[in-house]
Amino acid sequence: MSSLSANSPPSVNRILNQLPPEEYKRMSPFLEPITLARGDVLYYPQDPVSHVYFPNSGTVSVVATFADGGSVEVGVVGNEGVFGINVVLGSVTTPHEAMVQLPGDGMRASSEALRREFKQGGQLQDLLLRYTQAFIVQISQTAACNKVHPLDGRLARWLLMICDRAPGQDLELTHEFIAVMLGTRRAGVTEAAGRLQDEGLIRYRRGHVTVLDRQGLEATSCECYPVVKKEFERLLGSDGRAA
Amino acid sequence: MSSLSANSPPSVNRILNQLPPEEYKRMSPFLEPITLARGDVLYYPQDPVSHVYFPNSGTVSVVATFADGGSVEVGVVGNEGVFGINVVLGSVTTPHEAMVQLPGDGMRASSEALRREFKQGGQLQDLLLRYTQAFIVQISQTAACNKVHPLDGRLARWLLMICDRAPGQDLELTHEFIAVMLGTRRAGVTEAAGRLQDEGLIRYRRGHVTVLDRQGLEATSCECYPVVKKEFERLLGSDGRAA
DNA sequence: CGTACAGAGTACGCAATCGTACCGGGGGGG
DNA sequence: CCCCCCCGGTACGATTGCGTACTCTGTACG
Numbered sequence: 001m002s003s004l005s006a007n008s009p010p011s012v013n014r015i016l017n018q019l020p021p022e023e024y025k026r027m028s029p030f031l032e033p034i035t036l037a038r039g040d041v042l043y044y045p046q047d048p049v050s051h052v053y054f055p056n057s058g059t060v061s062v063v064a065t066f067a068d069g070g071s072v073e074v075g076v077v078g079n080e081g082v083f084g085i086n087v088v089l090g091s092v093t094t095p096h097e098a099m100v101q102l103p104g105d106g107m108r109a110s111s112e113a114l115r116r117e118f119k120q121g122g123q124l125q126d127l128l129l130r131y132t133q134a135f136i137v138q139i140s141q142t143a144a145c146n147k148v149h150p151l152d153g154r155l156a157r158w159l160l161m162i163c164d165r166a167p168g169q170d171l172e173l174t175h176e177f178i179a180v181m182l183g184t185r186r187a188g189v190t191e192a193a194g195r196l197q198d199e200g201l202i203r204y205r206r207g208h209v210t211v212l213d214r215q216g217l218e219a220t221s222c223e224c225y226p227v228v229k230k231e232f233e234r235l236l237g238s239d240g241r242a243a
Numbered sequence: 244m245s246s247l248s249a250n251s252p253p254s255v256n257r258i259l260n261q262l263p264p265e266e267y268k269r270m271s272p273f274l275e276p277i278t279l280a281r282g283d284v285l286y287y288p289q290d291p292v293s294h295v296y297f298p299n300s301g302t303v304s305v306v307a308t309f310a311d312g313g314s315v316e317v318g319v320v321g322n323e324g325v326f327g328i329n330v331v332l333g334s335v336t337t338p339h340e341a342m343v344q345l346p347g348d349g350m351r352a353s354s355e356a357l358r359r360e361f362k363q364g365g366q367l368q369d370l371l372l373r374y375t376q377a378f379i380v381q382i383s384q385t386a387a388c389n390k391v392h393p394l395d396g397r398l399a400r401w402l403l404m405i406c407d408r409a410p411g412q413d414l415e416l417t418h419e420f421i422a423v424m425l426g427t428r429r430a431g432v433t434e435a436a437g438r439l440q441d442e443g444l445i446r447y448r449r450g451h452v453t454v455l456d457r458q459g460l461e462a463t464s465c466e467c468y469p470v471v472k473k474e475f476e477r478l479l480g481s482d483g484r485a486a
Numbered sequence: 487c488g489t490a491c492a493g494a495g496t497a498c499g500c501a502a503t504c505g506t507a508c509c510g511g512g513g514g515g516g
Numbered sequence: 517c518c519c520c521c522c523c524g525g526t527a528c529g530a531t532t533g534c535g536t537a538c539t540c541t542g543t544a545c546g
Contacts, residue, residue: 072386074386089375136375144426176492187497427504
């Protein structure tokens, strides 16, 4: 696995990992380890964001929620990034929700500490801004994708994105949960996932999805997957993981 | 019209307008006036962005394009913002296209000059980052909206967003053009626009759309319009325009 | 060992939108 | 002045996905 490449040991947050020693030292008093448990809601819409999260493993979904109870994922954060950039951009709240999708762990920093360090203008600023740009591309592509691409391709793309941010090929996911993320019916996911399984690309059973044929999935996925992946690699360094 | 409010004279870019005099003075040698003509493409996907655009009037659409020729708008920039933030975030290219939707004018700065001034960490940095956050919210909400909201509501929302950034109520827009922005069929826009017209909310004729009943449009629009608008007002100041 | 329940399979009619195509009118250019 | 073409109205079947609802089956728990 390329996950052992120098740039990105597995289970280490890649932004923190790329900080020069002295910057990391400055920040470390304000960093505390945390665990991310499945389904944890880090923030509800309009909640003040008191801490910024740097996952080491697991994934966090950024989700837009609607008055009628509907919801759609707009972005995913794994160990390649950070949740809470809004605080360095100038706002302690966002209208979106952040919830843990795949469990894992990570570090978090208080918003004030991070903002203070950001203002220093060092490497951290640079990394956070580059990540912001990559994240914007991810959201933008999702916006377009949600409109024009049919479910099968979007499901394949979503599984790949999650898989890129997960330690193995086996993902603990239910159709129900995937449906919430993709903004469709649970039954719709069952149908689409069934088709992917028939083609031998994935296998699933009661709350588990296993990726069997990564290349096949990429072929089924809509073109949005490579677009975003390439941008992440270009902006945050390519090492085959979480890109 | 509230467009005469102190913070935001009509036809002045609100980011440049909020700069302290000395910062504006530092930048002014690198600013040049430009006109934005309908249909101009400021940048094609993957083109290096040599200049950052600050519209005074008119609107610029950020559009995602697909291999099959399809396209969807992911965001709009008017005099409340800037096109090209990606260069200060760390990348001279984006995978998206920027095209002029409503003609107007504005200023542009060379990417290097802007990046240099941004690094100074003054008010410009603050303004650009806050705008970035607002823009992220706009894109995110669009991502979700594109998936779950029917065309009528999305069309109403889109017209309101454009109207907020236009000097008057009369917009030079064809159904064809709107269809490209919303990522639907031209015929679909004709049908939806017909319904809005039947309800007396808008009137249109050969390339012109006039907003007759703003409040009615807001009532028909999906909930995404107020969500984004409030964020823009909160982050960039409220003056009733371009928010 | 039994039961309760979450997760998944499936089916039905329906609504929205698609892709396409053809038509008519208005207005600008030759 | 006329013609052409851009713009908009409309129609058609096809498709995708929705809402709902009923069923079945692992599996966790008592």
